[in-house]
Amino acid sequence: LLLYSNLDNSFLQALISEYNNDSDRNAVIKLLLPEEREQGKLPDLYLLEHNELQLLSKQQRLYAILSEAGDLLPSVFKDEQSQWFGVFYDPVVFLVNQSYARKYGQENILSWQDIIKLQNVRVAMENLSDSANTRNFLAAFASVRGEEKSLAYFRGLNRQIPQYSRFPFTPIRLTTVGDADLAITRRSYVFKYLENDFPAYIVEPSEGFPAQVFAAGIGKASTKGESCEKIISWLVNAEDVIIVTEKLGYGYLFMSQNKFEHEANRESLLWVNDKYLSDEKQTEL
DSSP states (O other): OEEEEOSOHHHHHHHHHHHHTOTTOSOOOEEOOHHHHHTTOOOSEEEEEHHHHHHHHHTTOEEOOOOHHHHTSOGGGBOTTSSOEEEEEEEEEEEEEHHHHHHHOGGGSSSHHHHHHOSSOOEEEBOTTSSHHHHHHHHHHHHHHOHHHHHHHHHHHHTTOSOOBSSTTHHHHHHHTTSOSEEEEEHHHHHTTOOTTOSEEEEOOTTOEEEEEEEEEEETTOSOHHHHHHHHHHHHHOHHHHHHHHHTTOOOEETTSTHHHHOTTHHHHEEOOOSOOSHHHHHHO
């Protein structure tokens, strides 16, 4: 089975090894290499951001998936025609310096609106037009809050930002050494640094948060649909997928984790880009 994904290679290889090492399985996953794509080979399976899969679906390059595990997902994590199912997501979070929080109170740093109200706060974040990740953050924000309200919010936030960062890990470093009081960043960027003596902590904004949803779909050209469906069910539902991810220090949250059982409306907190799917739309925004 050929898998196409643009996620980190070490993460993909770990997932593939976990699946292939089970001798009871009747399929072996291999990554589709760039040179194979250039030669015209097509993937059996995709693991991509959900908006990329939505575009593939519109181009009629996917087909419907039969999966009991996928059927149980909240509607925001699956395609209306069941052509892709969400597997895990990467939420935008606040990373708050502990010294700053002790001074101003953790209870005052819980929401997007709180940040605007804070006095003398130094916010660190990456330049919004620098990468696909930051553009997607803005697109998800605007998809849920609307363009006018979102841009008005960022105009207000701009006053709290001494300088935008060029690299995704710079806001984390600035916050941990005390050169910033708070970073707006992704959970996956921070997760591998979290230890008992880490001088900052994570807050999920209480109103909701932009999130990259990563999903799986089956290529229409594949002749191995049944095996692909088994792999997607495994990705959506298997605990060993979560264990492998956490061992590697990735901060992705999986759809199957118990949070959905304990927080019935958690899916409503995820702000997903569903209005700016193409590069052109995001560039225009």
